[in-house]
Amino acid sequence: MLAKAKASPERCSVNCFDDCSLPQAQTVARKSREIDEPIARMGRLVHYRRGAEIFGEGQPAEYIYRVVSGAVRTSRILNNSRRQICQFYLPGDYFGLEAQNEQPTSAFAVNDTQILVTNRHMIAKLTYRRRDLTQQLMEIANKETKHLQDQILLLTKTAEERIAWFLLQMSQRTDSANLVNLPMPRQDIADHLGLTIETVSRTLKQLARTGWIKQLSSRRIQLVKLDALTRLVS
Amino acid sequence: MLAKAKASPERCSVNCFDDCSLPQAQTVARKSREIDEPIARMGRLVHYRRGAEIFGEGQPAEYIYRVVSGAVRTSRILNNSRRQICQFYLPGDYFGLEAQNEQPTSAFAVNDTQILVTNRHMIAKLTYRRRDLTQQLMEIANKETKHLQDQILLLTKTAEERIAWFLLQMSQRTDSANLVNLPMPRQDIADHLGLTIETVSRTLKQLARTGWIKQLSSRRIQLVKLDALTRLVS
DNA sequence: CGAGTCTTTGAGGGGAGTCAATTCGTGTGG
DNA sequence: CCACACGAATTGACTCCCCTCAAAGACTCG
Structure with missing residues (x-):
């Protein structure tokens, strides 16, 4: 059974972080505080309804995303209509970084979700001035790789x-x-x-x-x- | 059954590319010719015997590697002594890039293998002068990510x-x-x-x-x- | 030729999938 | 407030694919 791809992202330009009071949002964010500040200032807060598509597999990767509240799942579809959910993202988590040109996965809002969306060009500009950001973005990407490898190990288990x-x-x-x-x-x-x-x-x-x-x-x-x-x- | 980690890498400082006449070596290399030249010039050709350990899980990632001849496998061990082989690398393939600080996997020579070993510092220096190299290294890393995702899909199949x-x-x-x-x-x-x-x-x-x-x-x-x-x- | 490793082949069992029915939970309307 | 509907979750019976255990072949190298 596939989730309905009811694409109805409702955008709000106001930065309303009020419901970002979940404990996990704070702890995860704390780990990467350095890049939070600049990226957060550049981003735009977007609201997605439950089941809404954030981006689709194969689409150009123009933005990087950060969950503010709610939850997101990234997934890929196999020919036989089976679905593999690659990862869940909770408040404070970044996603969409691993893509270079086009998204290798689709992303959907599990629940009503608020997401900070930042244009990649903006990030790129920033990295020119601050070389350390490149390193930190690489680290997030490598964390993703580590998780993928863990998941592979997992799939051989009971x-x-x-x-x-x-x-x-x-x-x-x-x-x-x-x-x-x-x-x-x-x-x-x-x-x-x-x-x-x-x-x-x-x-x-x-x-x-x-x-x-x-x-x-x-x-x-x-x-x-x-x-x-x-x-x-x- | 685990392969014996008979660490006996025999090093030869001579650049003997004679047995690198396999067709795959040429084709794969062709795709990333731009970075081949500089990296190849900086690297050192090392010979590993069948079953020899190239690097171990958790070791500091000081080098990047390129298979010249033979074959390499990267693997991780689970507690229950099961082994997951992450990837095979054939002539022309790079490996060891995904690591940031320490190797997430071990690498062994499947057969007698010749590998071009290049210090990461050298690469880093080079990327300062040629920014496009960073992009290309990222692309190799992203290709790895794509492969990991494919492998995850695979493990749910028959x-x-x-x-x-x-x-x-x-x-x-x-x-x-x-x-x-x-x-x-x-x-x-x-x-x-x-x-x-x-x-x-x-x-x-x-x-x-x-x-x-x-x-x-x-x-x-x-x-x-x-x-x-x-x-x-x- | 014989020792060791790698590979194949067979018999049997178990863990997860499939199909189907029931229960739970939530929201809606009378 | 209750009845109803609809989807989500649970539970049961049965099947099948792959693993386990065991033995026999095939290949390499001394």
Whole structure:
């Protein structure tokens, strides 16, 4: 099942960072503070409705993006109508940097999402004056590469290990310690981990049965035994 | 089964490009001729024995490498002693660029291999004088990223599709049209595609039975129906 | 020729996919 | 406020693809 590509990005020129008060936005942003300031000043805040397309596979890569609130998924479609979700981006995360000329993936808003959109030309101009920015942009790109390699390792593992890895990943990125809030539906998780929604569901139940997690609701999961989960993925 | 990390790189300071007469070396090199010349002049030709370690995971990334003859595999080890082969590099290919500070993978010589090794500082100096080099190095890195994404898509497919994809990939990279020469053993192929050697063997036989390929020997495979194979991976 | 490695082939089992039915959750309208 | 609708999520039964374990061939090199 593919998400509907209802392209209805509603643009607002006012910089309304009010709902960017999520903890993860602050922590992730903190790591790359140096480039935040200049890029943020140049960017424009755009609002995307749930399911809206931010950019499509093959489109020219004119902008770089930063999630302010909400969540974004990048994906690629296979011939057999299967979908691979490459990555989820949470508040504070940059995306769209890995592209040189045209986007290798499509990007959609998982929920109603606010995104800081900055023209690449502006970035390029800035890097001429400040050479250190190039280095930092490269680092973000390399972080992406590292993640891709981790994901490759992941896809050779069992369903239980994939789910555990995903939960730990999400918990680390939102630094709410033991409580994971999943902004995306099961289908998105399945397409990210190379599983089916049924297997995702069953595996979560299995982990809950062993007492390592607690399913507060379908989208809210408490990590009870972090050490056991960590040992599983190690 | 892990390959023995018999680190015995024998260095020769003479630039002996004699056995670099393979067709693929020339074609791949042609694509990036502009950076070949300067880098080649700065580099040093090093010989590695079959199975020798070129660099290890976590080691500082001081050099960039280019295969002159032979073949190289980069790999990562999982806790459960499983091995993921990230990529094979054939004559003309660059590797070791994606690393910023430390190598995310290990690199081994599949066969007796000659590699052009160039210090990163030298490259860095060069990029100061010629800005276009940065762009070209970025492009090589982005090509790596693209390949990683393709590999992720691959790992959600069936064994037959993975094998077909691998054969097509190898045939394209060696531009010997229909004849694929596999420099690596089955175990390496299996670890690259996330399969077992038995499944690799069985799937190859299956493809031969349908008449899409012909197994001239275990390492030499003729692609009979390119269109059918292409349709399989599409 | 024999030792070792690589590759093939076979039999059996398990983990995840497929198909189908039910339950849960949310929003809408009477 | 309840009834209903619709999608999301869960649960169950069954199937199949690939892995595991085991043994036999094929190839290389001393």
